[in-house]
Amino acid sequence: PLCCARNKETPCVLSGFLYAALHQLYYDPNIDNKNMAQKWLMQAQVSPQAWQFCWALLSPEKVPEIQYFGASALHTKISRYWSDIPSDQYESLKTQLFSQIACFSSSSKMVLTRLCVALASLALNTMPEAWPGAVAEMVRVFQEEGGGVDGRARCLALLEMLSVMSEEFQTSPLLLTVLLQVRGALGREWGAVSPLLQQLLRRADSPGAVKARVLRCLSSWVLLDVPLNESEDLVHDSFSALTDPELFDTAVEAIVNAISQPDSQRYVNTLLKMVPRVLALQEQLREAVQTGDMETCHGICRIAVTLGENHSRTLLEQVDHWQSFLALVNMIMFCTGVPGHYPVNETTSSLTLTFWYTLQDEIMSFESDKQAVYLQVYRPVYFQLVDVLLHKAQFPSDQEYESWSSDEKEQFRIYRVDISDTLMYVYEMLGAELLSNLYEKLGRLLTNTEQPTSWQHIEALLYGFQSIAETIDVNYSDVIPGLIGLIPRISINNVQLADTVMFTIGALAEWLADHPVMLSSVLPLVLQALGNPDLSVSSVSTLKKICRECKYDLPPYATNIVAVSQVRELHTSQCMWLMQALGFLLSALPVEDILRNLHSLITPYIQQLEKLADETPNPSNKLAIIHILGLLSNLFTTLDISKQDDESADSSAPPVKAALPPPGPNPVVVVLQQVFALIQTVLSKWLNDSQVVEAVCAIFEKSVKTLLHDFAPMVSQLSEMLGQMYSTIPQAPALDLTRQMVHIFASQTDHFPPIKALFELVTSVTLSIFQQGPRDHPDIVDSFMQLQAQALKRKPDLFLSEGLDVKAVFHCGVLSLKFPEAPTVKSTCLFFTELLPHCSDVPPLARVVQEDGKLLMQALLEGVGGGASRSLMDQFAEVLFSLNKHCFSLLAMWLKEALQPPGFPSSRVTAEQKDNFSHQILRRERVNKRRVKDIVKEFTLLCRGLHGTEYAAEY
Numbered sequence: 001p002l003c004c005a006r007n008k009e010t011p012c013v014l015s016g017f018l019y020a021a022l023h024q025l026y027y028d029p030n031i032d033n034k035n036m037a038q039k040w041l042m043q044a045q046v047s048p049q050a051w052q053f054c055w056a057l058l059s060p061e062k063v064p065e066i067q068y069f070g071a072s073a074l075h076t077k078i079s080r081y082w083s084d085i086p087s088d089q090y091e092s093l094k095t096q097l098f099s100q101i102a103c104f105s106s107s108s109k110m111v112l113t114r115l116c117v118a119l120a121s122l123a124l125n126t127m128p129e130a131w132p133g134a135v136a137e138m139v140r141v142f143q144e145e146g147g148g149v150d151g152r153a154r155c156l157a158l159l160e161m162l163s164v165m166s167e168e169f170q171t172s173p174l175l176l177t178v179l180l181q182v183r184g185a186l187g188r189e190w191g192a193v194s195p196l197l198q199q200l201l202r203r204a205d206s207p208g209a210v211k212a213r214v215l216r217c218l219s220s221w222v223l224l225d226v227p228l229n230e231s232e233d234l235v236h237d238s239f240s241a242l243t244d245p246e247l248f249d250t251a252v253e254a255i256v257n258a259i260s261q262p263d264s265q266r267y268v269n270t271l272l273k274m275v276p277r278v279l280a281l282q283e284q285l286r287e288a289v290q291t292g293d294m295e296t297c298h299g300i301c302r303i304a305v306t307l308g309e310n311h312s313r314t315l316l317e318q319v320d321h322w323q324s325f326l327a328l329v330n331m332i333m334f335c336t337g338v339p340g341h342y343p344v345n346e347t348t349s350s351l352t353l354t355f356w357y358t359l360q361d362e363i364m365s366f367e368s369d370k371q372a373v374y375l376q377v378y379r380p381v382y383f384q385l386v387d388v389l390l391h392k393a394q395f396p397s398d399q400e401y402e403s404w405s406s407d408e409k410e411q412f413r414i415y416r417v418d419i420s421d422t423l424m425y426v427y428e429m430l431g432a433e434l435l436s437n438l439y440e441k442l443g444r445l446l447t448n449t450e451q452p453t454s455w456q457h458i459e460a461l462l463y464g465f466q467s468i469a470e471t472i473d474v475n476y477s478d479v480i481p482g483l484i485g486l487i488p489r490i491s492i493n494n495v496q497l498a499d500t501v502m503f504t505i506g507a508l509a510e511w512l513a514d515h516p517v518m519l520s521s522v523l524p525l526v527l528q529a530l531g532n533p534d535l536s537v538s539s540v541s542t543l544k545k546i547c548r549e550c551k552y553d554l555p556p557y558a559t560n561i562v563a564v565s566q567v568r569e570l571h572t573s574q575c576m577w578l579m580q581a582l583g584f585l586l587s588a589l590p591v592e593d594i595l596r597n598l599h600s601l602i603t604p605y606i607q608q609l610e611k612l613a614d615e616t617p618n619p620s621n622k623l624a625i626i627h628i629l630g631l632l633s634n635l636f637t638t639l640d641i642s643k644q645d646d647e648s649a650d651s652s653a654p655p656v657k658a659a660l661p662p663p664g665p666n667p668v669v670v671v672l673q674q675v676f677a678l679i680q681t682v683l684s685k686w687l688n689d690s691q692v693v694e695a696v697c698a699i700f701e702k703s704v705k706t707l708l709h710d711f712a713p714m715v716s717q718l719s720e721m722l723g724q725m726y727s728t729i730p731q732a733p734a735l736d737l738t739r740q741m742v743h744i745f746a747s748q749t750d751h752f753p754p755i756k757a758l759f760e761l762v763t764s765v766t767l768s769i770f771q772q773g774p775r776d777h778p779d780i781v782d783s784f785m786q787l788q789a790q791a792l793k794r795k796p797d798l799f800l801s802e803g804l805d806v807k808a809v810f811h812c813g814v815l816s817l818k819f820p821e822a823p824t825v826k827s828t829c830l831f832f833t834e835l836l837p838h839c840s841d842v843p844p845l846a847r848v849v850q851e852d853g854k855l856l857m858q859a860l861l862e863g864v865g866g867g868a869s870r871s872l873m874d875q876f877a878e879v880l881f882s883l884n885k886h887c888f889s890l891l892a893m894w895l896k897e898a899l900q901p902p903g904f905p906s907s908r909v910t911a912e913q914k915d916n917f918s919h920q921i922l923r924r925e926r927v928n929k930r931r932v933k934d935i936v937k938e939f940t941l942l943c944r945g946l947h948g949t950e951y952a953a954e955y
C-alpha cells in the first residue's frame with residue numbers, strides 16, 4: 001500500500017507551488033496572502049491533476065497539514081467530480097483508500113476523518129449497484145488482523161467511517177430518487193453494522209472511547225429509517241450506558257434519535273418495553289437534582305419527554321398499560337417542576353411544555369365517552385400541572401433576582417410568557433373550575449394571618465389569573481367579584497407584584513364594563529400606580545383599557561383621573577397612550593365638562609408650544625413641538641362624542657348618564673379653533689420640515705376622521721391654511737389631508753366653494769411641479785393621483801371648472817403610469833378607472849379622453865409590454881376593462897393603431913399574438929373583469945418571454 005511503503009517515490013509531478021501555497025495558507029501572517037493561497041488551493045483541488053497529487057500529499061513523511069489537504073482534495077473529487085472516474089477504476093480507488101485508512105488509523109485523527117469521509121462518499125456513489133454490500137465489506141476489511149496496526153485504532157476508524165457514512169448521507173447532493181435507493185440499501189446494511197456495535201458495546205474490556213463511538217454511530221444510523229424493533233437491543237444497551245458519565249451524552253442522543261424516528265410508533269411492543277426503562281431512570285434523576293447536576297437532569301428529562309411527546313397517542317391507547325403511562329406522565333411532571341429557578345438553576349422545565357399541549361390534544365381528540373374516562377384520570381394531573389407551573393413562574397428572592405444578568409431576566413420573562421400560554425391552553429380543558437381553584441388559593445393566602453406569605457407566591461397566582469382572563473371571556477365565572485374584592489388586600493410592596501396587579505385589572509376591563517359598581521374598588525389603585533414611574537407601562541395601559549371599555553361609568557372619576565394624569569413624566573409612547581385614554585374618558589362627559597377638562601389638560605401644553613414657537617428652530621425644540629402635536633393627535637383620535645347616542649341606541653338598557661350631545665360646537669372644534677393661530681405660527685417657522693408638517697396634518701386628519709361632519713366649522717379655515725402651505729412648499733401630507741376633506745365635504749353645498757378653491761390651487765401647484773420634472777417627488781405624485789381619484793368619485797363637478805386644466809391633469813396621469821414606483825402607478829391606475837366612467841357626463845373629461853386617449857392606450861400597452869412590474873398587471877387590466885366598458889368604440893380604434901408598429905409593445909410578440917390580444921379584449925359581450933385580468937396576464941408573459949416558464953407559473 002502506498003503510504004506504508006516509506007521511501008517509495010511518488011509517481012506524480014508535484015510543482016513546488018502546491019507546497020508553497022500550503023505553507024502560505026498555514027504560516028503566512030499576512031491575511032491577504034492567506035486568502036490568495038486558499039483561493040489558489042481551492043482551484044488546485046478541483047483540477048484534473050488533483051487525482052494524482054492527492055496521493056503524493058498523503059505520504060507519511062509529509063506534515064499532517066499537507067496530508068490533510070490531500071485527503072480533503074480526495075474527498076472533494078469523489079463527492080463532486082465522481083463522473084471523472086472511469087468505472088473500471090472504482091476497485092483500485094477503493095483498495096487505495098482502504099489501505100490509506102489503515103495507515104492513518106494510528107496517526108493523525110484529522111486526516112483519518114477526511115479519508116473516512118472520502119470512502120463514505122465513494123460507497124454512497126457506488127451503492128447499491130457497483131458496490132453492493134459496501135458496509136458489510138468495510139466491516140470485514142477493518143476487522144481483519146494485520147499490518148501491525150493496532151486493533152483498537154482500526155476499530156475506532158471503522159466506527160468513524162460508519163458514523164461519517166450516515167452523516168455524509170444526510171448532506172449528500174444526490175438526487176432524491178437515488179437518495180431513496182441508497183437509503184434503502186444503507187438500511188439493509190444495518191444487519192452488518194448492528195452485531196458489531198452490540199458486540200463492542202457489551203464487551204467489558206471495550207474502552208470508553210470505543211463505546212462512545214458506538215453510540216454516536218448508533219445515533220446517526222437510526223436516522224436512516226432503521227426500524228425501531230431492529231435497533232431495540234442497542235437502545236436497551238444505551239439505557240445501560242447512561243450510568244457511565246463518560247457515555248451519558250451520546251447515549252441520550254442515541255435513545256432520543258431512536259424513539260423519535262418518524263415510524264417508530266409502529267413498534268408498539270418495543271415502545272412499551274421502553275417505558276419501564278425510562279421510569280427506572282427516576283432514581284438517577286433524583287440524585288442528579290439533589291447534587292445539582294444540571295446536565296444529567298436535562299438528559300434524562302429529554303428522554304422522558306421525547307417518549308411522551310412522540311408517542312402519547314400510542315401509549316394512551318394501550319389501556320392495559322395505563323398505569324405505566326401515568327407513571328411516565330408523573331415523571332415528566334417532576335421534570336416540569338424540577339427545583340430551582342429557570343434559567344439560572346435549571347434549564348429543563350421549559351423542555352416539557354410542548355408535551356403538555358400534545359397530551360391534552362390527544363385526550364381531547366378521543367370521542368366523548370372515551371374522553372370522559374381519560375379526563376377522569378388526567379384532570380387532576382392538569383390541576384397539579386397548574387400548581388407546578390405557577391410555582392415555576394414565581395420570581396426568585398429580590399436579592400437573587402438582583403444578581404441575574406439582563407439576559408437571564410429576559411429569558412425568565414419569555415419563560416413566563418410560555419407558561420402563560422400553556423395555562424391559557426389548559427383552561428380549555430379545565431374550564432371555569434380552574435379560575436375558582438386559583439381564586440381559592442389566592443383567598444387562602446391573603447386571609448392567612450398566621451404564616452407570612454411571600455409576594456412571589458401571590459404574584460404568581462395573579463399572573464395565572466391574568467393569563468387566562470386576558471384572552472377568555474370571564475363573564476360567566478362567578479369568582480371575579482371575589483377576586484376584585486381581594487385585590488385591595490394585597491400589600492403591594494414590590495414592582496413586579498404591582499405590575500401584575502395592574503395587568504390583572506386591565507384584563508378585567510371588559511368585565512368591569514358590565515359590572516361598573518366594582519370600578520370604585522380598583523380605580524384608586526390604578527390612579528395611585530400612575531404616580532409611580534416604575535409602573536408607568538402597566539398602569540397607563542390598564543387605564544387606557546378601562547377608559548375604553550368603561551367610559552360611560554367613569555364621569556364621576558373624570559376630574560380626578562385628568563388631574564392625576566397631568567402630573568406625570570412619562571416615556572413618549574406612554575404619553576400618547578395616556579392621551580388616548582383621556583380621549584376615551586372625556587368622550588362620555590357632558591360638553592361643558594369636556595371643555596373644562598380639556599382646558600385644564602391641554603393649557604400647559606399650549607403654553608409650552610407658544611414658547612417653542614417663539615424660539616429659533618433647532619433640533620431639540622423640533623422634537624418638543626412634534627411631541628406636543630402628537631399628544632393632541634392622540635387625544636383627538638379617541639375623543640369622540642358622537643358615539644354617545646349610538647351606544648345608547650344599541651344597548652338594551654340605555655345608560656341614562658350618557659346625555660345626548662347638546663347642540664353647539666364640538667369641543668374638539670372649539671379647541672382646534674383656539675389653537676389654530678398658534679399652529680399657523682409654528683408652521684410659518686417649520687414649513688420646510690416635513691416631520692413637523694406631517695405632525696400638523698396628523699392633528700387635523702385624526703380630528704376629521706373622528707369628527708366627520710362636526711368638523712364643518714373649520715373647513716374654510718383649514719382649506720385656506722392648506723392652500724398656503726402647499727403653495728409655499730408642496731408636500732404629500734397636505735394633499736392627503738385635502739383628499740380627506742374632499743371625501744367628507746366636497747358634496748356639501750355649503751362647503752363646496754372653499755374645497756373647490758383648495759382643490760384647484762393644489763392641482764395647479766402640482767401641475768407646475770410636473771412641468772419642472774416630477775421624478776424627484778414620487779410621493780407627491782402618488783398623493784396627487786389619489787386626490788384626483790377621490791375628487792372624481794365624490795364630486796366630478798370639480799372637473800367642470802374653468803380653473804382646472806383637465807387636459808394637463810390627464811397628461812400627468814399618463815406620465816405617472818410610467819413611474820418606477822409601484823404605489824404611484826397603482827394610484828394612477830385608480831385615477832383612470834375613476835375618470836373613464838365620466839366620459840359621458842362630464843364634457844371636459846369626455847373631450848380630453850377623445851383627444852388624448854390614445855396616449856393612455858400606448859402607456860398602458862407599454863406597461864403591459866414589460867415597462868411596468870408584473871405585480872401591477874391587475875391594475876392595468878382594470879383600466880383596460882374600464883375603457884372597454886365606457887369608451888368601447890374608441891378603444892377598438894386605439895388598440896388597432898397602437899399595436900400597429902412592429903416590435904411594440906415588445907419585440908417578442910408577433911402580429912398574430914397582438915391581433916389575438918385585441919380580439920380578446922374587444923369581445924364585448926363576453927368580457928368581464930376577471931377575464932380581462934387573465935388576458936392581460938397571458939399577454940404580458942408573452943411580451944416578457946416568460947410564457948410557459950416555471951417562473952410564470954409560480955407567480
Ligand SMILES: *[C@@H]1O[C@H](CO)[C@@H](O)[C@H](O)[C@H]1NC(C)=O
Pocket residue numbers: 227229230
Ligand atoms: C421488525 O418488524 C418487522 C415488521 O414491521 C418484521 O418483519 C421484522 O422481522 C421485525 N424484526 C425483528 C428483529 O423483530
Ligand SMILES: *[C@@H]1O[C@H](CO)[C@@H](O)[C@H](O)[C@H]1NC(C)=O
Pocket residue numbers: 260305306307309310
Ligand atoms: C418528538 O420529541 C421531540 C423532543 O421532545 C420533539 O422535538 C419532536 O418534535 C417530537 N416529534 C414528534 C413527531 O412529535
Ligand SMILES: *[C@@H]1O[C@H](CO)[C@@H](O)[C@H](O)[C@H]1NC(C)=O
Pocket residue numbers: 339340341344345400
Ligand atoms: C440557584 O442558583 C443561585 C446561584 O447559583 C443560588 O444562589 C441559589 O441558591 C440557587 N437556588 C436554588 C433553589 O437552587
Ligand SMILES: *[C@@H]1O[C@H](CO)[C@@H](O)[C@H](O)[C@H]1NC(C)=O
Pocket residue numbers: 475514
Ligand atoms: C356579562 O354579565 C352581565 C351581568 O351578569 C350581563 O349584564 C352582561 O350582558 C354579560 N355580558 C356578556 C358579554 O355576556
